[in-house]
Amino acid sequence: MESLVHYYRKINGAFLNKAWREGGTIGFDIYCKTEQDLSQPKFLIFAHYEPANRDRIRALVNSESTQDFYIHETDLIKYYKEFLIGDLSKDLENGMPPEEVLEKAYHVTKQILKEYFENIGSSQILRTIKDVTQVMRDCLLVCYPLPE
Secondary structure, eight states: OOOSGGGEEEEOHHHHHHHTOTTOOOOOEEEEEEOSSTTSOEEEEEEEOOTTTHHHHHHHHHSSOOOOEEEEHHHHHHIIIIIIIHHHHHHHHTTOOHHHHHHHHHHHHHHHHHHHHHTTOOHHHHHTHHHHHHHHHHHHHHHSOOOO
Protein backbone atom coordinates (compact mmCIF):
# COMPACT_ATOMS: atom_id res chain seq x y z
CA MET A 1 0.00 0.00 0.00
CA GLU A 2 1.40 3.37 -1.01
CA SER A 3 2.06 5.80 1.81
CA LEU A 4 -0.28 8.77 2.10
CA VAL A 5 2.29 10.78 4.04
CA HIS A 6 3.66 12.51 0.94
CA TYR A 7 0.21 14.05 0.24
CA TYR A 8 0.34 16.13 3.43
CA ARG A 9 2.52 19.16 4.07
CA LYS A 10 3.41 20.50 7.50
CA ILE A 11 2.20 24.05 8.03
CA ASN A 12 3.01 26.70 10.60
CA GLY A 13 1.67 29.98 11.87
CA ALA A 14 3.46 31.99 9.16
CA PHE A 15 1.72 29.98 6.43
CA LEU A 16 -1.66 30.42 8.09
CA ASN A 17 -1.13 34.14 8.68
CA LYS A 18 -0.73 34.63 4.92
CA ALA A 19 -3.93 32.71 4.25
CA TRP A 20 -5.81 34.60 6.96
CA ARG A 21 -5.45 38.09 5.63
CA GLU A 22 -8.49 40.34 5.86
CA GLY A 23 -11.10 39.52 3.28
CA GLY A 24 -9.46 36.22 2.34
CA THR A 25 -11.91 33.62 1.11
CA ILE A 26 -9.68 30.58 0.78
CA GLY A 27 -10.80 27.62 2.84
CA PHE A 28 -8.98 24.39 3.59
CA ASP A 29 -8.91 21.56 6.07
CA ILE A 30 -6.19 21.43 8.69
CA TYR A 31 -5.08 17.94 9.70
CA CYS A 32 -3.18 16.44 12.60
CA LYS A 33 -1.20 13.22 12.33
CA THR A 34 -1.81 10.21 14.54
CA GLU A 35 0.56 7.31 14.95
CA GLN A 36 -2.06 4.71 15.96
CA ASP A 37 -0.89 2.28 13.31
CA LEU A 38 2.91 2.16 13.36
CA SER A 39 3.09 0.99 9.75
CA GLN A 40 1.08 3.93 8.37
CA PRO A 41 0.33 7.25 10.10
CA LYS A 42 -3.19 8.58 9.71
CA PHE A 43 -4.19 12.17 9.13
CA LEU A 44 -7.36 13.33 10.82
CA ILE A 45 -9.19 16.57 10.10
CA PHE A 46 -8.51 18.90 13.00
CA ALA A 47 -10.48 21.89 11.71
CA HIS A 48 -11.74 23.57 8.58
CA TYR A 49 -10.52 27.07 8.03
CA GLU A 50 -13.35 29.53 8.06
CA PRO A 51 -13.64 32.94 9.67
CA ALA A 52 -15.47 31.56 12.73
CA ASN A 53 -12.52 29.23 13.52
CA ARG A 54 -9.68 31.54 12.54
CA ASP A 55 -8.72 32.94 15.94
CA ARG A 56 -8.99 29.58 17.72
CA ILE A 57 -6.87 27.83 15.10
CA ARG A 58 -4.31 30.63 15.03
CA ALA A 59 -3.92 30.44 18.82
CA LEU A 60 -3.43 26.66 18.72
CA VAL A 61 -0.94 26.68 15.86
CA ASN A 62 1.09 29.50 17.41
CA SER A 63 1.01 27.98 20.91
CA GLU A 64 3.77 25.99 22.55
CA SER A 65 1.90 22.79 21.65
CA THR A 66 3.94 19.87 20.38
CA GLN A 67 1.16 19.00 17.91
CA ASP A 68 2.08 19.48 14.26
CA PHE A 69 -0.53 20.55 11.72
CA TYR A 70 -0.79 19.66 8.04
CA ILE A 71 -2.55 20.64 4.83
CA HIS A 72 -3.42 18.19 2.05
CA GLU A 73 -1.64 18.68 -1.27
CA THR A 74 -4.87 19.47 -3.14
CA ASP A 75 -5.63 22.32 -0.73
CA LEU A 76 -2.04 23.52 -1.02
CA ILE A 77 -2.38 23.69 -4.81
CA LYS A 78 -5.64 25.59 -4.36
CA TYR A 79 -3.81 27.96 -2.01
CA TYR A 80 -1.11 28.62 -4.60
CA LYS A 81 -3.52 29.08 -7.51
CA GLU A 82 -6.33 31.01 -5.87
CA PHE A 83 -4.38 32.97 -3.32
CA LEU A 84 -0.76 33.60 -4.29
CA ILE A 85 -1.04 33.45 -8.07
CA GLY A 86 -4.51 35.01 -8.06
CA ASP A 87 -3.10 37.96 -6.14
CA LEU A 88 -0.45 38.49 -8.81
CA SER A 89 -3.12 38.81 -11.50
CA LYS A 90 -5.18 41.16 -9.32
CA ASP A 91 -2.12 43.31 -8.60
CA LEU A 92 -1.46 43.73 -12.33
CA GLU A 93 -5.13 44.49 -13.05
CA ASN A 94 -5.20 47.05 -10.22
CA GLY A 95 -2.30 49.00 -11.68
CA MET A 96 0.68 47.73 -9.70
CA PRO A 97 3.81 48.38 -11.76
CA PRO A 98 4.63 45.28 -13.82
CA GLU A 99 8.17 45.24 -12.46
CA GLU A 100 6.81 44.82 -8.91
CA VAL A 101 4.42 42.08 -10.01
CA LEU A 102 7.31 40.28 -11.73
CA GLU A 103 9.35 40.46 -8.54
CA LYS A 104 6.45 38.99 -6.54
CA ALA A 105 6.01 36.30 -9.23
CA TYR A 106 9.68 35.40 -8.85
CA HIS A 107 9.20 34.83 -5.10
CA VAL A 108 6.05 32.75 -5.67
CA THR A 109 7.93 30.63 -8.20
CA LYS A 110 10.76 30.09 -5.70
CA GLN A 111 8.24 29.03 -3.06
CA ILE A 112 6.60 26.53 -5.45
CA LEU A 113 9.97 25.10 -6.49
CA LYS A 114 11.05 24.81 -2.87
CA GLU A 115 7.83 22.93 -2.11
CA TYR A 116 8.45 20.66 -5.09
CA PHE A 117 12.02 19.74 -4.16
CA GLU A 118 11.45 19.44 -0.40
CA ASN A 119 8.39 17.20 -0.64
CA ILE A 120 9.08 14.30 -2.94
CA GLY A 121 8.43 16.25 -6.12
CA SER A 122 4.69 16.40 -6.70
CA SER A 123 4.08 17.12 -10.36
CA GLN A 124 0.74 18.70 -9.40
CA ILE A 125 2.57 21.36 -7.39
CA LEU A 126 5.04 21.95 -10.20
CA ARG A 127 2.22 22.52 -12.71
CA THR A 128 1.12 25.64 -10.82
CA ILE A 129 4.21 27.37 -12.21
CA LYS A 130 2.43 27.46 -15.57
CA ASP A 131 -0.06 29.90 -14.04
CA VAL A 132 2.78 32.08 -12.73
CA THR A 133 4.41 32.19 -16.15
CA GLN A 134 1.11 33.42 -17.62
CA VAL A 135 1.12 36.33 -15.17
CA MET A 136 4.77 37.03 -16.06
CA ARG A 137 3.84 37.01 -19.75
CA ASP A 138 1.03 39.49 -19.06
CA CYS A 139 3.48 41.76 -17.21
CA LEU A 140 5.91 41.70 -20.10
CA LEU A 141 3.12 42.50 -22.56
CA VAL A 142 2.23 45.57 -20.50
CA CYS A 143 5.87 46.71 -20.65
CA TYR A 144 6.50 45.64 -24.23
CA PRO A 145 3.27 45.36 -26.22
CA LEU A 146 3.39 43.22 -29.34
CA PRO A 147 3.38 45.17 -32.60
CA GLU A 148 0.09 45.10 -34.47
